[in-house]
Amino acid sequence: MTHRVTIADVARAAGVSLQTVSRAINNKGEISDDTRQRVLETSQRLGYRPSMLARGLVTRTTLTIGLVVPDIANPFFSEIARGAEDAAHAAGYSLLLGNSTENPAREADVLRTLEEKCVDGIVLCSSRLQQAELAALMDRLPALVLINRPAPNNNAGVIAVDDEAGAEDGTRHLLRGGRRAVGFLAGPRGSHSAQERARGYACALANAGIAYDATRSLPCQPYFEGGREAMQTLLAAHPETDAVFCYNDLVAVGALQACAAAGRRVPEDVAVVGCDDILLAALVTPALTTLGVDKREVGAAATRLLLERIKCCTTECQEVMFRPALIVRASAP
Amino acid sequence: MTHRVTIADVARAAGVSLQTVSRAINNKGEISDDTRQRVLETSQRLGYRPSMLARGLVTRTTLTIGLVVPDIANPFFSEIARGAEDAAHAAGYSLLLGNSTENPAREADVLRTLEEKCVDGIVLCSSRLQQAELAALMDRLPALVLINRPAPNNNAGVIAVDDEAGAEDGTRHLLRGGRRAVGFLAGPRGSHSAQERARGYACALANAGIAYDATRSLPCQPYFEGGREAMQTLLAAHPETDAVFCYNDLVAVGALQACAAAGRRVPEDVAVVGCDDILLAALVTPALTTLGVDKREVGAAATRLLLERIKCCTTECQEVMFRPALIVRASAP
């Protein structure tokens, strides 16, 4: 690493002007095949690498986008990252990665750095920022796509998951399997996705002509313990329960544990359906029937949407909705 | 997003020269507290973000490093990435992420892009490049740290995992448990770490006075499917198999599945040992005995080494060796 080879070095070595080299490299403007060939060869021979810094300064594009996730070590986000990187790479873009660590201050810090690096746009996952901060960010940024979070002013790209449709599908699956006393382990009270899922659950019951019974819906913490406790309560209050639809897979695994403790066989006595299709879902015994989206495709779609918005200077809201697919395993065949 | 606020805008608004703004922002050079304060306030008010492009062009540093991994969706690498990003962020650096997808052409492409983006250095995981290509890369790069791959000219930073020692420990654990027909699901043919692990496996057998039998070593893709298929083949060819040492945990989980499908109990009939201690290892049933290093720490150590090399312009070889620890769980008690 002595001196970086510049366009001037190539020009000198090839006996042409700077501009001619630039034209050859970018393959634009009028230039004879002969000269282009010669320049390209020289450039190759010298190991020339165009500086995207200098180029970006002029063109105001860096061919780089930012990806901000809470934690790249979380399989959910690393799948998204893979899809994002694939889509970016395919379009000639690079990915600047940042972890927000569920910490708004660090998230803001990461976003600030991304701005300074002059990224052409950002894919932002599960942002914890205030609406106002987000709006300000969008003002300063050429393009933004949000995953798992509504846009503050309806003027960003948004990738959303249709939780309601998913929950309806999951519940209907249980009903079609002949279950009639279907409970719902509903997750945290305030959660947006919990409300969506509750709606889908209720909708499926209504469509099947089954009366909605509020005492069969139990809020719970979105973890093992929450699911276990809620399931115990449900079985105590409604011993006839023959199925549960769960807020997420962790809750569902908790429900599995509660069933085992209560001597109920899954799926013979009680069928269980989870949500999200986390890695664990396929590995527990019995394996969990669940609803999941293709995370990699979500990342790729977010990136493609971002690139399209960059290209078209789109500022209006665009929303892409993913409908979770039912993945049938042993817990609810 | 109208016009990016530049240093000139701040200067005009604050009624000072460009230079004074630059000094205030970078907090260097002589400048009165009063002016600095005023400039900083103005800069804040206008939402000024220094352009690292312009700054990098003159300072020849971008405060950005590249991280190239085979597949960020692989938990092994996503843990490394997390550690790398943490260490980079702590030092004020950003991370440009690239997936090489086990494909030398794509790896070369990613590295080329990183060069063009003028990264200050690169952490390169499990490179599949030819020695000559790697050497050429190092020549053009300010700094390079390799994970899981020896340096061609002994002039890069290297983070190594003692795969051979690990594999020997793992295989010996199986032999001490009384197993005698120990197979090896060997991973991808070309892989360096696969070769190291093969050596450790063979070594442990030799030390136990057991003849090495090449037909018990089966190459496979480093994923579930690869492990499952290889294990099926192994059980068919050697029904007496009472243990397998696996290239990695994903392969080991595949082996678990194949055992279940073949009606072999784990660990009673067949003991299974994996490698890498990914998250999944503790969650499967039976939980996987495996060999692991702290991946996050590996990523962080690689990054810290890289940053140190950047800072000190070090070019000699520096090697940090991690020895995997045996983590005993149910699959091979």
Place this chain on the structure above:
DNA sequence: CTGTTAGCGCATTCAA
């Protein structure tokens, strides 16, 4: 078809 001129936004070197 090719070369010349002028910046992109900033830090560095000199003067004031």
Place this chain on the structure above:
DNA sequence: TTGAATGCGCTAACAG
């Protein structure tokens, strides 16, 4: 303590 020039490597607009 501050300001004015110069150039980082490159492309966009003109000339020739």
